Amino acid sequence: MADETQTPTTVIRNDPWYDSYAQRADAMRASEIRALFAVATRPDVVSLAGGMPYLDYLPFKELSQLIAKMLVDKGDQAWQYGSAQGDPHLREDVLQIMELEGIKDIQADDVVITNGSQNGLDLITRIMCDPGDVVLAEAPNYVGALGVFQSFQVDVVNVELDKDGLVPESFEEAIISQRKLGKKVKFLYTVPNFHNPAGVTMSVERRPRVLEIARKYHVLVVEDNPYGLLGFEGQTYPALRSMDAENVVYLSSFSKIIAPGMRIAWMVAPAGIRHKLILANEASILCPPNMSQMTISTYLDNFDWRKQINDYRGMYKERCETMDAALRTYLPYCSWHKPKGGFYIWLKIPEGLDSKAMLPRAITAKVAYVAGTGFYMDGQGSDHMRLSFCYPTPEQILEGVRRLSTVMDAERKTIELFGAGRRQGKGTDGGW
């Protein structure tokens, strides 16, 4: 999933309906990433902010011709209403994709197609969470998930993340302490592979342990896996869902491995939950777009999508290497964990610097990033920033990091001269 949509951040004054909104509407606000969009997309700014995939490896021309043919041959289906669960053909298609991460025990009937994984997160939260219920989530956390949880008035409780991903002990402690407080813990939300924004991957050793805890306390695990096939060496990790069919709701998406413009993702869930997801999907959007679903199937059925994903991997690997090298050259006083896949580097900046306060100066220097504060709900994160290497070219990445270094160098000089400004809070990470 990503965070590239443009949302106006204007505050509306003198709204005559001010007193009429639902309580949940109070919790909705534009994320820091959206607020940044207008400036970050100016052509003279190098944006290391967005999470847009780079799509030039797609066979646009050939694919477009096949889509045209599909629309003529199967127009009566493509232009018409479809099933709330999603097109059976596409539900069959995704089985082969999930097999790559070890999910082999399922059928098309187990799958629900959603309007992007954002819609999937909305649906699972909608059916599981009353206001005040608790969702446990890695901190930092995917900003779009935080937006959904906020909009359903969920209490998000942080679970620790280190270089090997989610810390199982922290997960167990969070369950115990929340239950002591009388809270209902509805699920753990985790992005196990190439985490957004942290870049880390849950180690294979930890996975059974996380599931064991989930079973012990009867807590559902929501496994969000948009990046799993984008390991730079072609490596994959066994999905949590491949180890436990009863306690995991699995989400994946075509947005990062093919393209996001169709807004097509999918979920796999235990039968009772799946049944409610389909009802909720119907109430939410009636059905996912047939045209989009059949476009994806047309692509999967006619092209070597495994090779294309491999090309994507190679491209993202090169960009990650470029960013890692540039950081070592220009920002040696920062620290980061070099990711093994995905889109992001989570950069720890020197003590005394504040990524949120510094952002306007970075924009002035024509480079954009996302301040770490956007990935927490509790005000943490000013000691980090997220840098994306997915969309900019290697040249742009190099130039962007160079610009960033001029800003950070100047900040550090100011601090040396005048002493640190606002002290940053303690981060949750162990220095990775």
Next chain:
Amino acid sequence: MADETQTPTTVIRNDPWYDSYAQRADAMRASEIRALFAVATRPDVVSLAGGMPYLDYLPFKELSQLIAKMLVDKGDQAWQYGSAQGDPHLREDVLQIMELEGIKDIQADDVVITNGSQNGLDLITRIMCDPGDVVLAEAPNYVGALGVFQSFQVDVVNVELDKDGLVPESFEEAIISQRKLGKKVKFLYTVPNFHNPAGVTMSVERRPRVLEIARKYHVLVVEDNPYGLLGFEGQTYPALRSMDAENVVYLSSFSKIIAPGMRIAWMVAPAGIRHKLILANEASILCPPNMSQMTISTYLDNFDWRKQINDYRGMYKERCETMDAALRTYLPYCSWHKPKGGFYIWLKIPEGLDSKAMLPRAITAKVAYVAGTGFYMDGQGSDHMRLSFCYPTPEQILEGVRRLSTVMDAERKTIELFGAGRRQGKGTDGGW
């Protein structure tokens, strides 16, 4: 909007998550229309049940070629993430459509694109309604809206409908009596043109009166208008939104006037509400599919869509005439109001008959309809059924009504012989 999606209606037994769901999930259930889908789509059954548009008038071949060209020329946009408010080009496009119903004072910035109007109804309910809040709605009512209201635990309070549409006095009385009960009335939901299922249209005289009441009591009006351009004589009616910019949220859709397979609809709302709708859209689906939006724009920009809508009108008019004539021939003991546009006839059946109880026998006789009970939340409606003339050909309509008459004739004979079974409740209509 429509109700053609397939939702499994299986009850899940021994669900280990049974105790974990949100309260709102308890209220979600498959509508009677969805439950019917599997049988109604059997090829030997004439379905007068669904609300699928008949799409053969679209220039599939030429349009598909232009879409292929658009996907190549603008692939970097069509395949990529987009704006949560919707594509600016499409938001500009819809202005000319709304002009046809008198909405002239708006700009592209006032428009929000949604993933079908179902998504729009979800968003407005999400931002306005806490559990227990009241929505006033015509009874009978569009089944998809009822599904949304249920899923947000809203109390739906019926407002009377007669042959001239919503009864203003009933609207005012409902506000007064609900406020006396201490209830928060969040909005009036109305389908003013060619109502689903009732087929009636709010008279032009009543429109200012409804708005006057809304202003007097500061109650928002949600105007849902998917059928407004499908008046059989090409007639249109001034949108409520054209008379009041501050108190109306307007929804319309391409699903009925072009095709539903892209799932693209739009909303217009006062600034404060619009701002929250965009945030909610982002939390719900991130952004509507660019590919779908640009497909609609490609169509609008390159084809004579006014002529195509006119062709649709002529086709639906013929089908409505056929159904009306068939009903007069085969079911003279029923009563109905002949609609002036749209997709549906709302048929009152003779006293003693129960449309819900009769349905299995109708399916056995190879004709499907929707029992009136699906359009109420309070158990009413067994004295009516909804017959759709949109999708079946005139020949199928004739045959469907004939089959229906054999079922109803037999029912009546049984009643004559053995006396009426279960007594039906009093309907809300005045016999139209």
